[in-house]
Amino acid sequence: MNRMTRTFTDVGVGIKHVAAAAGVSTATVSRVLSGGSVSPALKERVEAAVRATGYRPNLSARRLRSKHSRTIGLIVSDIRNPFFTALSRSVEDVAFRADMRVILCNTDENPEREAMYLRLMEEERVTGMIIAPTRQTADRIERLSFDFPVVLVDRTGPLGTHDAVVIDNLRATRQLIEHLVDLGHRRIGGIFGNTSSTAVERHEGYAAAMRNAGLTPEARFAAPTIAGAATELAGWLAEPDHPRAFIASNGLLLLGMVKAVRAAGLTIPGDVTLAGFDNELWTELIGSGLSVIEQPIDEIGQSAMSLLFDRLERPDAPPRKMVLSGRLIERDASDPIEAAIPASPP
Amino acid sequence: MNRMTRTFTDVGVGIKHVAAAAGVSTATVSRVLSGGSVSPALKERVEAAVRATGYRPNLSARRLRSKHSRTIGLIVSDIRNPFFTALSRSVEDVAFRADMRVILCNTDENPEREAMYLRLMEEERVTGMIIAPTRQTADRIERLSFDFPVVLVDRTGPLGTHDAVVIDNLRATRQLIEHLVDLGHRRIGGIFGNTSSTAVERHEGYAAAMRNAGLTPEARFAAPTIAGAATELAGWLAEPDHPRAFIASNGLLLLGMVKAVRAAGLTIPGDVTLAGFDNELWTELIGSGLSVIEQPIDEIGQSAMSLLFDRLERPDAPPRKMVLSGRLIERDASDPIEAAIPASPP
DNA sequence: TGTCAAGATGTAATCGTTTTCTTAGCGCCC
DNA sequence: GGGCGCTAAGAAAACGATTACATCTTGACA
Secondary structure (H helix, E strand, O other): OOOOOOOOOOOOOOHHHHHHHHOOOHHHHHHHHOOOOOOHHHHHHHHHHHHHHOOOOOHHHHHHHHOOOOEEEEEEOOOOOHHHHHHHHHHHHHHHHOOOEEEEEEOOOOHHHHHHHHHHHHHHOOOEEEEOOOHHHHHHHHHOOOOOOEEEEOOOOOOOOOEEEEEOHHHHHHHHHHHHHHOOOOOEEEEEEOOOHHHHHHHHHHHHHHHHOOOOOEEEEEOOOHHHHHHHHHHHHHOOOOOOEEEEOOHHHHHHHHHHHHHOOOOOOOOOEEEEEOOOOOHHHHOOOEEEEEOOHHHHHHHHHHHHHHHHHOOOOOOOEEEEOOEEEOOOOOOOOOOOOOOOOO | OOOOOOOOOOOOOOHHHHHHHHOOOHHHHHHHHOOOOOOHHHHHHHHHHHHHHOOOOOHHHHHHHHOOOOEEEEEEOOOOOHHHHHHHHHHHHHHHHOOOEEEEEEOOOOHHHHHHHHHHHHHHOOOEEEEOOOHHHHHHHHHOOOOOOEEEEOOOOOOOOOEEEEEOHHHHHHHHHHHHHHOOOOOEEEEEEOOOHHHHHHHHHHHHHHHHOOOOOEEEEEOOOHHHHHHHHHHHHHOOOOOOEEEEOOHHHHHHHHHHHHHOOOOOOOOOEEEEEOOOOOHHHHOOOEEEEEOOHHHHHHHHHHHHHHHHHOOOOOOOEEEEOOEEEOOOOOOOOOOOOOOOOO
């Protein structure tokens, strides 16, 4: 026990040692461990030997032989985005309960990193992969064929080759716009991410809803980060005739917008009303003037895992796209600024 | 290519196919792939064969034979806590650059889950493990010996058997208290988590700093969650003679406290001043009356990985404890309430 | 009582790599 | 020109489990 030199080169006990200790064959040990049929007597002896030797099965060997990795690859584009954090937690939780592990891959919206991680998934022979890809990579993935189920989350490609879980972005954006219109806003700017299909859809929903209401869309695009949105909105607010309401295509952008508003010395909802996606904890703190679409993140993660498991059982079933819906959380500016003012063209 | 039935049972090409395609032995292929010495001619042929066959090395087989898993186990207690999110990102980033993968383990401060994940780390034969354990598990870990380096982050045990990266909690808490005292506060309550060594240290620092200033500590403990702190503080605020300043031992608790204050119809910094740990993005939004200790999270993650790599090279060096320091970010209540009022015993 | 099926156990092949060992070839030096 | 060392390459062992297959025991049933 008190080795004077540690070496970290595993010289641990293997299944052979256990077998020897229990006086049985390795096959029997294996069967005890994986629930094969063995007599109670032997089973007990083996279990005792396992305890006595402190045996830990070597998962690499097990995987190599059994061809089951019991591993889920989770590839997210920005783990600092609370949406993906919550998603990770949800996926990890399901995996844990299914006795599977999760390899965490963070790509920072970088297609090169995505590509490397895709390759890793193949080399790991993962049981399945859950990924929120950039637009670029989504296209690639849809053209590629994998030896394991792939589930796209939050983001999809145009082809729909793989299973997917998304929310109804068009509907959600429409709700958001209608809400702002109800409040009396006529000019509503939008800042959207420039890397994801989700941002694209939300932009489309925004544009459609605006036109539907007889209003003119004013959209700008930014890197999907706090700083990206803050810079973009700061510039916008510096323009003489800027809108008094804005929406953002995700929580990070929304926070960036709040910061920009504050930095410009303006108040919410006094000067500016905001709205956007993700019911992040801090949004509640703003109090009024910041309505959001809450996404059912836990359900997204759980659904993704379900789709994945289903797919393992029916590899040839047609791909399923699961569309969940967001929930509008109204945190109104009680006294909207432009309520009485007629709409003016940009 | 257009298989009519997908099966997900890997029948992929192995190193043998590549070897055959290139007209060489598997040993040569292996050497090409891992940078052994082969003639340029063969090397080229092998690389062509790899490309042509779409060969993906089987990592399980590789690990089994080579005994290097190139895998880091990361065990955090609550991935939804932005501190751990940032830590994960940092660790993942270093791992990625070192061509290693990260297994994500979230324990929800649950010792049973921690135990299962510890076992998993052994079975995975990880290269190393980075863990933020509960107090209970920290004690266990310190008594246990592992076949791989273990680095404790954020939290430690009393024995110091393993490498660790922490911040100077006593100093940080002292800074926090001194700052509040400078602002004129005499009664400062504290809410601390009840699962981590970190919370304990911060409580000790708090108590010491208070006594040092001739003040009476008033500490309470709660589950380290938003709800935990919110409930605790709500009750506290309902008491007739409660403090007007509070500190929290982490960001989650701090947010819970903000919510409780708001829910009680009180204002920050008007009625209550808060302070605590973790410079989370939302804290800035409060503006005034909420000072925080910013932790160098990226550096913590990077240092943990460094300690781990160092340990691999010198297994027998004495354990190192790396103590980083937090930075006080003052967001003052400019006009502290009790400034002119003499201290009153609780 | 003999046959057969079913269940328990052991033997040995196997998974896909890396690595050790061997051999072949080549240049160098005395 | 023979011995020596060095490098490139292949053959085969090894990694540690699972599992196909063979063997043996036992009980049921005709």
